[in-house]
Amino acid sequence: MNKNHILELKSVSISYSPGSYALKNISVSIKPNAITSIIGASGSGKSALLRSINRMHELYPNIRMQGEILLGGKNIMEMNPVEVRRRIGLVFQQPNPFPTMNIYQNVLSGYKLNKIYLSKSEKDRIVEECLRNVSLWDEVKNGLNKNPLSLTVGQQQRLCIARTLALQPEFLLMDEPTSTVDMFCTNRIEELIYRLKNNHTILIVTHNLAQASRISDYALYLEKGELIEYDKSNIIFVAPNDKRTEKYITEQVE
């Protein structure tokens, strides 16, 4: 196993204001080339955890982080944030394609932002490969110069995943990627996520426990900012070791 592909959190705490913690002392080692779902009630710190992994929390100056997040043994806070975010892609809850770029340019937007210059043939290859990867190619191949907002919400979300994949990140963070799309699109995105784990380590925040149990290999349960349990999915969802996990899962299923 490549050492670079290991993501480790060491006593990570995040506070929005002094004394009030969104996350308390989280230590966890994310399994590579697997899907780990982060579950928990609203306000349990799921998104805060996800966003801190690619340093998005820095956009809000009042958020403080303590502890270390190690990417391949290196503390991400000592790395260049641009490099961290290139290696750890983030897919948002709301599909958010860039409205001023067409579909083709949206897929390549990461390269444009990172000032990586590609030849026309390379661009064509990347766009086709990424759109095929998210099963969007056949739907948009005849209208690559269209405005992405003309697509359905589900298609937009897959476009956003393609845009993130184009940069070939090692990690993929997903913040409730299917909460705004319908059942059919959810299935397609789930299939896609399942396929992507061959090449990527995926962390997904979800409210949908059925979804978490369907696709994830590992699950991580947070309650009020504390890590309650982290184990294989079939243990967490079938026979959790901690009473609190069991209570949350039973409540959600009922």
Add this chain to the structure above:
Amino acid sequence: MISFQKFRIYINKCFIALICLFSFVVLLPFLMLIARLVKSGLKYICLDFFTQTSPSPVDAMLANLAGEAIPGGILNGICGSLYMLTIALVLTVPLGILTGIYLYENRGKKFANLIQYLNAVCYGMPSIIIGIVVYVSVVKSFHSYSVLAGGIALSISMLPKIIRTTRETLKLLPAYLKESGLALGGSYTGVILKIIMPAAKGGLLTGILISVSRALGETVPLIVTALGCSMINWNINAPASSMTLLIWDFFNTPNMVSMVWATSAFLFSIIICLNLIAKRIGRQWKFILYHE
């Protein structure tokens, strides 16, 4: 009960009638203005009007005595206005947009709040004060009324508007644009230049066009800075005319009434066109951004 209901309907009708009446009253002066400009101004607008410089008072008097149309046009005013606007735009657009970005990105911080406050004060600054300040600082130190001084005066009057437009435009953009750009590994500058600015382009252009149309109508600060000139002048350090200065000159010279009307009608039509274009760009921009 029935009478009460009738009363309500009656009140409702009165209210609607009142609204229509007031709307018409508001519209009336505007319609009269357009009618007067079209009636008194349009007939003097011909090719010479755009290709010749302003007539001398003697020519105007002779033409009037002979009952002919006044010879000459407003080319010196058009050139002067364009020249000074170009100087103003070159000075204002980069500065205004960068300040607007700064204010938006640092909203809530003390220094940004101070600038924001000063900008709001400058927004309503009487234009004669701008003129006097430029007169004292530029005209006095260069010992000459000049195009440069006029351009600087226009840029000072445009700057607060462009700063405000930039900030308001950035506020209108969806907040996710910046986050998703950064999440793709873009640097802060890269995201601002490649994601935010293209998305804001339509809004900024609308704001710039509207402030250009305002600057075209500025007269007072130009009287004390650019002074006016009856010839076309491309020397940046010499006086020049503008369309509004010409209207003022024509107004103060006997026998030039027709020129006053014609120039006003032309200036007014340019301003209407600029506003229409701005509106159209604004609408297209919102469509691209929100697809609705």
